[in-house]
Amino acid sequence: MSHIFPRHTRQLPPMAVSGQGCYLIDETGKQYLDASGGAAVSCLGHGDREVIEAVKGQLDQLAFAHTGFFTSKPAEDLADILIANAPAGLDRVYLVSGGSEATEAAIKLARQYWVEKGEPQRGRVIARKQSYHGNTIGALSAGGNEWRRAQFGPLLLDMSHIDPCYEYRLRQPGESAEEYGRRAADALEAELLRVGPETVMAFMAEPVVGATAGALTPAPGYFKRIREICDRYGVLLILDEVMCGMGRTGTLFACEQDGVAPDIACIAKGLGAGYQPIGAMLCSSEIYDALINGSGFFQHGHTYMGHPAAAAAGRAVVGAILGRDLLPRVKTQGEALAARLADRFGQHAHVGDLRGRGLFRGIELVEDRETKAPFDPSKGLAGKIKKAAFEAGLICYPMSGTIDGRQGDHVLLAPPFIIEDTQLDELVDKLDGAISKALAAA
Known part of the structure; x- marks a missing residue:
C-alpha cells in the first residue's frame, strides 16, 4: 500500500x-x-551524463546555502548566462524552484514596483482567457482556464481576462492574419480603458500558449502591438515562458520570434530539464532600480530559491542547449x-x-x-x-x-x-x- x-x-x-x-x-x-x-x-x-555530473559535483562541494546569508557560484553563473542570452533590457535573475513560483514572484514584483514608484493604485493584472500561469493562488488568479479556477473562485484575486489570440476559432472570414492579430491585441487597450489604465500594473501572457490551448501561436504582429499598448499606458509586460521557453520553440526565449522584449519574464521546466526543480523570474534594470532607489528590499522569498545544486543543473542545461x-x-x-x-x-x-x-x-x-x-x-x-x-x-x-x-x-x-x-x-x-x-x- x-x-x-x-x-x-x-x-x-x-x-x-x-x-x-x-x-x-x-x-x-x-x-x-x-x-x-x-x-x-x-x-x-x-x-544526460553531463548534467548529472554537474549536479553530483556541486553536491560534493556545497549542497545548500540560504540566500538570506549567501550567494553561490552556480547561481551567479546561471544568472550571467541567462542575461547574456536574454531579450534586451532584462538584467536581473531571481531564481526559484518552479514555474508557479516564478509567475507568483513576477506578479508580486510588478505590484511592489508600482508601490515603490509612488503609484499604489496600480493593483490589477490583465491576462488572457485559456491561459495557464501556475497553481498557486496568485498564478491561478492570472490564469484564464475556467475548469482550473472554478472550485477556488472565492480565493482568487480580482483580475481581468481578455480573449486569447486564437486564430483558428476567432479570426473572421475575410480578415487577414495581420488584421486579426491587431484586433486581438486591441482588446487589451479596450480593457485598459474599461477598468482605467491607472489601476493596471501589468499584462501577463504566454508567447505560445501551452497546456490549456495546445501550442497556440500568436498571429503576426500581435505581440508587437501588445508591447505598443503596454508602453502607451505605462503597463508592465510579463511574458510567461515557463513551458514555451528555454529553446522549446527554436529560440532560447520564445518571444524572440515575435520581436518583443518583456519587462518581466518567467522561465522554468526546460531550465532544469527535469534534473533539478528550478525556475527563474527575470526583470529589467528599470524595475530593479526602482527597488534600489526605494526600499531596497523585495518583500518576497522562498527557502530553496537559488539552491546551488539546482542552479548547477540549470547552468549545465542552458550550457548544453547553447553549446551543443x-x-x-x-x-x-x-x-x-x-x-x-x-x-x-x-x-x-x-x-x-x-x-x-x-x-x-x-x-x-x-x-x-x-x-x-x-x-x-x-x-x-x-x-x-x-x-x-x-x-x-x-x-x-x-x-x-x-x-x-x-x-x-x-x-x-x-x-x-x-x-x-x-x-x-x-x-x-x-x-x-x-x-x-x-x-x-x-
Missing part, C-alpha cells in the same frame, strides 16, 4: 525506474517514448515533426488544427471539420487518448477544455530536443493509433 498522495486517487500510475534518451522505463521493463517531455520539461531527454547547437536542431526536428503530423493528420476527419513552433506542437480535435464543432465534453476524448497512448508506450499531453475551459480537446507534443527521425515516426504512429482507438470509444 502506498502512502503517496497521487494526482488522481482513481488512476494510480506505474513506477518509473529509469530513463535513457527519449524513453522512460517502468518497473516491468516497459519503455515509453516521452513525446511531451513530461510537461515540456525533459528537453535534453533522460540520463540544439536550437537549430529544435527548428529542424520541429519542421520534421510538423511535416509528419500534416501528412498523417492534415486531412483527418476529426483534426481541425495543427499548430505550434519548433518542438512544441498542438493538435486540436473536432467532431466536425467544416463547422469546427468540438466533441461533447461528456465523451472525455482527451482522457481516452492519453490512456490509449500510454498503453501503447507513448507519453503525450492531451487536455480537454481547449476552447473555454469546458469544450474542446487537444494533444500537446513537446519531445526532447534530441529526438531522432525514427522516433518521430514512432511518435506519429503510436499517436495515430491512440487517437483512432479513443475516437472508436468516444
